[in-house]
Amino acid sequence: MRKIDLNNFQVATSETARDINSRIMLNLVRKHQPVSRADLMRYSGLQRSTVSVITEQLIAERWLKEGEVGNLPRGRKPTFLHLNEDRAGIFGINIQPCSTNLVLANLAGHFLVEETLPTPDDPDRFVTTIAKRIRELMKKHPRIAYEGIGVSLPGRVDPSSQRFVFAPNLGWRETNLKARLQDATGLTVEMENAANACALSEFWFGSHHEGVKNLIAVTVSEGIGVGMILNGQLVSGTSGLAGEFGHVSLNEVGPKCRCGNQGCWEVYASNSAALRYYAEAAGDKANNGGLAEMTFQKILEHADQGDAHAVQALSRMANYLGRGAAMLINGLAPEVIVFIGDVTRAWQRIGATAVEIAHQRSSTHATTKIVASDSAAQPRVRGIIALVLQRHFGAPTFA
Amino acid sequence: MRKIDLNNFQVATSETARDINSRIMLNLVRKHQPVSRADLMRYSGLQRSTVSVITEQLIAERWLKEGEVGNLPRGRKPTFLHLNEDRAGIFGINIQPCSTNLVLANLAGHFLVEETLPTPDDPDRFVTTIAKRIRELMKKHPRIAYEGIGVSLPGRVDPSSQRFVFAPNLGWRETNLKARLQDATGLTVEMENAANACALSEFWFGSHHEGVKNLIAVTVSEGIGVGMILNGQLVSGTSGLAGEFGHVSLNEVGPKCRCGNQGCWEVYASNSAALRYYAEAAGDKANNGGLAEMTFQKILEHADQGDAHAVQALSRMANYLGRGAAMLINGLAPEVIVFIGDVTRAWQRIGATAVEIAHQRSSTHATTKIVASDSAAQPRVRGIIALVLQRHFGAPTFA
């Protein structure tokens, strides 16, 4: 039960009921399509007449389209309804320190165009490059409407001002990226932290978590980021700063972290941590060169080839991934924790350890599932598409 | 933005708009009373006519009452509306290991009756004793309607089944307390974890956090419990298990915790931890007796009397309270963290340390306020009143 925010609430008008019910219809079609009006009546509990009127309206607005006719043992054949997936196009941009993904997706979240380009050093060049490409793509695919642009980036974004609070890995000075991209493209821009985007991706597109209302995404790369869905919605905290569990200290006398503190989770469980573990294990060989050019990628390969040091490094990393997961389970008790990042490619090797440690160190009553994301699914960019889609498929809020 | 749960949603009917708007009216009156219909029109943005109809209805249902007439420089004098605080009575029960509070409150959360009794060893006796007393009180105050009973207890309650998942400090075997209390009193019973109740208390009755949507309550006693309000609503997690941050390990080689793990936050920052610190500081004197009967209460007194060991023990405790708060700030970035428990009585002594450590060890961008609750306010029992009040004052959810 939510408390009404008396500084910012929304009263109901005569159209409110329709807003709510047509949003429900849209979601029911999304889930159950192909689906007849009669099915919608049964799923929703609304009157057949009401369903008819609402679907008629949604068809007129091109959200839905009538499709083939179904077959039943008896009676009039139903006309199936479908989501009109090509009603709108959404651009998704995923900015990472070295490369940026640009995607054009439809309402179903399917990618129509998918490109990768190097991330420019400064935001000015970024805006002009991306805006140009987006305008080209809009010309090339002129038939669809464009809903907006979603941007995921390694940093925290203030939900109210939509400026980023910090993005250390990007090295960009604080800038009003949103306004400039909007001016350059004419489309609405929404920005979100990459871990939050991943959480949204799993929450809206993850097929295996039916009925889940609490889901946590953990992105593991150079650092660790956490995105949280609690009570069915993204948790952003004040100024969008929530999710920095990667900088919770697991050991007050642990190694220094770039955040200034000691023994942070990401000092123990990130890709960089695995590199450190490998260097420690490989010992003196480190000085013989080669190790300086070591990458997490190579550790995964070495482990596959049976390199004991690599296996050990990954195992230590897995152990700490488990400890951090235990923190999240104890504190937030989600139904699911999803790990995202290169580490998922080695999940078969390290998943069991992480899961075991996590359960060992968390409440015995918790039933949290811990899984690795399908890395092919591009959760960062899919999630940012989900963010934009929420405008149309999310629950409208009143009061 | 929330995702619609297609397994459990609520369609809008013709009455939905009224439900929403009259709930808003009720809250506006609660906040701004005494308030005229014209004021409500301005606060809500609804038409004067709509406000008139809704208030008429709320007066007929006895939620509101007309009061005195106001004065204005010009024009017709407004009739002020008030919340009819005595429309309903709510029983609040706070179960703690040794004593139980029973409170009868009105709609404003004011206590009409306030009693304390020893907590029976077994739930059977508890139900009969409490139910008898509640029936007596209902006879004694026959004029008001009774809304229900709220029960706060040291343990986690599954929101769906309303059974407690575990309550180790209570030592009661799992029992369907809710159903039995309902049968014995004829009133609706709602149960909630004590830390969650505290969070609700601060959120609904805390005057100093206007506009706050993310608030965390930390109860410090023998153990540490955490209750979280995020996005304006209580976060319970799967089976109500969220909030066990007290059992997050801050040190993997720290002292054993009763939960089976090592170095949990509550091993370092609870009342029991302060007792251990004191024993360590007092050293050999411990064997001379007296220390076995040491209580946290006495440590507070000794500190006031200038006992260096007591001061040091509290200071170590404060340090770890700060570290735990830093974890909550990094992870959840609330606007406010409220500490609750005996420790608040020593807040003048230890607050500064805790706040300093918390800010030192959390994101430099975070602006979380850290405060001690007013211990006289009885947050546990006030919060459980808030839980029941939410039924009438919380935002109704559709879709």
Added chain:
DNA sequence: AGCATATAGTTCGGCTCAAGAACAAATCCC
């Protein structure tokens, strides 16, 4: 006193919307 002005609150017609019943359409089976 009389009138203009201002503010509070009520009443009524018009519009949106869901409910529910009646009806039309389409199909199968006998």
Added chain:
DNA sequence: GGGATTTGTTCTTGAGCCGAACTATATGCT
């Protein structure tokens, strides 16, 4: 072809908000 069955539409009714007109009550100026 007729009855049974299911889908989908149409129409009336009642709930509820909007907006305008209207009533009630006050002040201040002439």
